Structure formats: C-alpha cells, structure tokens
Amino acid sequence: MPLPSFHMIDAAPQPVATFSHCAEIDGWVFLTGQMPTWPGEPDRPLPDGVEAQTRRVMDNLILVLEGMGLGLENVAQARVYLTEFDRDYAAMNQTYQGYFAPGKLPARTCIGVTGLAVGALVEIDMVARRP
Numbered sequence: 001m002p003l004p005s006f007h008m009i010d011a012a013p014q015p016v017a018t019f020s021h022c023a024e025i026d027g028w029v030f031l032t033g034q035m036p037t038w039p040g041e042p043d044r045p046l047p048d049g050v051e052a053q054t055r056r057v058m059d060n061l062i063l064v065l066e067g068m069g070l071g072l073e074n075v076a077q078a079r080v081y082l083t084e085f086d087r088d089y090a091a092m093n094q095t096y097q098g099y100f101a102p103g104k105l106p107a108r109t110c111i112g113v114t115g116l117a118v119g120a121l122v123e124i125d126m127v128a129r130r131p
Contacts (some may be wrong), residue, residue, distance in 0.1 A: 002026060012059055013037040016117045021064045029068055033081065033125035034060040035118050050088040050121045054095040057124050062099075065128060072099060074128040075106045076077030081123040085112030092122055 006020040013035070015021070022031045038044045039060070047053050049081035065071055080096070082088050089110065097105065106126070116123050 003083040007068065009064050011039060012063040013039045014042055022068060024068070027130040029065075029070060029128040029130070030076075031061060031126040031128065035081070035116070035120045036121055038062055039063065039117060039131075040046075042118040046118065046120060050082070050084070050091050051095045053122050054092045054118060054124075057120075057122055058096065059100050061124060061126055065126075068128075070128050070130065072131065073101070073104065074081055075126050076129050077107045077127040078109075079125050080108065081113045081116060082110065085122050086120060091108050096124075104118055121125070 001027060004023045004025040007022050007024065010019050010077045012103045013034070016035055016037065019032050022029050022069075024030070029057035037060070038056070047056050062072065065074065080092065082092060100106070104111050
C-alpha cells in the first residue's frame, strides 16, 4: 500500500499550526481546514462577518486545490465548522453554495463549535479525488 504524500502550497496562506495544506494517497486529496487568513499577509485582520470569512476560506481552499492541479469540481466532501451556528448558518450556507455549480454540491457536514483558531467564525476542510 502506498504511503501518503504531504504538500505545502506556496500560494496558500501559511498554516496557523503544525500541518500540511493537504495530504494525498491513492488519488484522494485531504485538505486541511482553512481559516479566513490572507495569503502572504499573516498579520492582516480577518474579514468582518461570516459571509466575508466564508469567501476568504473558500478562496484559500481553491488555492490549495489549484496547487494540486484540482478544482472544486473534484471535491467529494466538505466539513464546515461555525462558532455561531444558529446566527451564521444561513449566511455561510448561501455564500458557500455560490462556489459550486448547480446540482454539483459535495457531501457536507456542518458543525457548531465553541471556538476556532485565530478567532475565526468559520473553518472548512475538504476531501477531493483525482479523476
């Protein structure tokens, strides 16, 4: 059985902890949860509000996917973590949905949590598959 390979993507934001941007094994690519941080600007304040943070997170995930030669069409599953679930679910969901083609939404779990790194309101991780 092959071992996983671990990847850091230059265009993506620097990790806020000790992890790789993604790991790949047998054509499956596991993307670490992305925060609403800015590539190349680790000290820049987070965007205001869950919609803007969701856009930044999704844009960061796209950078990781593109760094692996993939796109959102390759995503099979996503997990969303929200610190203010009741307040932010609808707004996050509307923003998230806009990134995918109609009828091409990956399987998804959305979880309310008590806190996220860097004081973020939202974090999203994904699993993608090579064609």
